[in-house]
Amino acid sequence: MRRLIATVALCAALAACATAPTVYAPAAGAQAVGFSELRIEPGRYRVTFRGGPGAPMTQVADYALLRAADLTLADGYDWFRVVDRYVAQSGDGGGSRLSVGAGGGSGGYRSGVGVGGGASFDLSGGPALTQTIEIIMGKGAPPSSARGEVYNAADVRRTIGARI
Template sequence: MTILSRKKVFTVTLLAASALALTACASLAPYGPQTGSRGQGYAEQQIENNRFRVTYNGVGAAGPVADRALFRAAQLTTDRGYDWFEITQRWIDGRPDSAGGVRPSVSIGASSGRYGGYSTSGVGVGLGVNLSGPQPTSTTLEIVMGRGATPDRPGVYQARSVMESVGPRL
């Protein structure tokens, strides 16, 4: 292995270790109510008697934060004496869910040149690495609660069933 190759391996190893160390600095707090205006946790706002907006703020991957918002919606539904809830709107990080999340991208570049009697060419591939660690994320659900038979529509959940299936992951 050449000295240049060893330097590359060392640099990549150092970057990976740095990213891992930064990841350990921030993590998703235990499930619970939001503490402070920028803290992690759930908050809700009543819109009508059976309509609420439930938000969960966290750090890291969007999936666990969305699970916590869903769990809070189910909890709130049973606390209010309802059997099921329907998600009528959903926002992830303040954007409607249909807008999608962060998408990976790949960059490829090529060049060639001529200098005197020599010609050169090169190809490069870019890869983005997030070294800033876990980022704040939030999921907001607007829900309508109901009693009795659960409607057969997408976005309708039986509250107790959600609590039983999502609860152990929290």
């Protein structure tokens, strides 16, 4: 019994190490947790933030907006407008699974039958969410007739940045 408990504890610890936490940092690769961006033209970017498994949608959306604000300020602009937004989900969150198998065989004067079972438990925390936004940047006062979401980059940086 002790061996079983130790094995389960070790598997849980390994699974926890394999799950990437959601932090506001550049993504180390195409499928890694973090932000990335693509400059489409001057003053226009596509910003992506990929959260770790189980990260709340609000956190993923906030981090995408924060990266947009950082880019806007770094390029010398005052505000940005979100002109396109989409969310993707990868992984299904796993879930628990149970399987049972049986087999038999014979050879010469001997025969045997075996039955086995297995179980797996999802320790990932849930599916990973990715939010991608396309932004257009501007200087001065934001246009009052702008369609879409318009944000003051300094305000976004101050408000969301204070929470991380």
